[in-house]
Amino acid sequence: AQKITQTQPGMFVQEKEAVTLDCTYDTSDPSYGLFWYKQPSSGEMIFLIYQGSYDQQNATEGRYSLNFQKARKSANLVISASQLGDSAMYFCAMREGDSWGKLQFGAGTQVVVTP
Amino acid sequence: DGGITQSPKYLFRKEGQNVTLSCEQNLNHDAMYWYRQDPGQGLRLIYYSQIVNDFQKGDIAEGYSVSREKKESFPLTVTSAQKNPTAFYLCASSIISAVGVREKLFFGSGTQLSVL
Numbered sequence: 001a002q003k004i005t006q007t008q009p010g011m012f013v014q015e016k017e018a019v020t021l022d023c024t025y026d027t028s029d030p031s032y033g034l035f036w037y038k039q040p041s042s043g044e045m046i047f048l049i050y051q052g053s054y055d056q057q058n059a060t061e062g063r064y065s066l067n068f069q070k071a072r073k074s075a076n077l078v079i080s081a082s083q084l085g086d087s088a089m090y091f092c093a094m095r096e097g098d099s100w101g102k103l104q105f106g107a108g109t110q111v112v113v114t115p
Numbered sequence: 116d117g118g119i120t121q122s123p124k125y126l127f128r129k130e131g132q133n134v135t136l137s138c139e140q141n142l143n144h145d146a147m148y149w150y151r152q153d154p155g156q157g158l159r160l161i162y163y164s165q166i167v168n169d170f171q172k173g174d175i176a177e178g179y180s181v182s183r184e185k186k187e188s189f190p191l192t193v194t195s196a197q198k199n200p201t202a203f204y205l206c207a208s209s210i211i212s213a214v215g216v217r218e219k220l221f222f223g224s225g226t227q228l229s230v231l
Binding site for chain 2: 042046103104105107
């Protein structure tokens, strides 16, 4: 069964606007971590943000914030004030329990920022 | 500059041939990983290693082999037993630390493997 679901295959956003990328997850383990990575066309993956299941507050990293709704099992990424350089593929990922090194990734969302 | 170097960027494999993908890091990270990415899909873990001379199978290890003789190097061999090897392969590394920190993976720029 799919552990990480990203329902938006692609989206356009205008420069300087905010965009929300959806991610839902499935786990019965009370301890887990949620991650977002960015993959530009060059291919490398870039870590953006992390949220632990026991964290009380939503994670923020600069223009990135994670809207963590535990009861709904969702971990949406919000990018504020989009820039042209934000055009990339975005992946949500999860670590279950203490499964060291084993991140499970969603299928990704392609974001295109337009001037 | 510190980082992860993968080579070659493009690789072609003939039927029945083993090929080896190189991954070198100078970040002094203890842990290294290999992921496979297929079009329209997320990454899937092939193998990972937390320490020299030790490695663990990931979710899709069949048809692949690795070695970790040096901290800096984690080559991946795609054997002839891997019947569908065409994919984008990403190598990553991380420090060994607390939960949440160790999953901050640093990735290389990948190798695209195609079958002739």
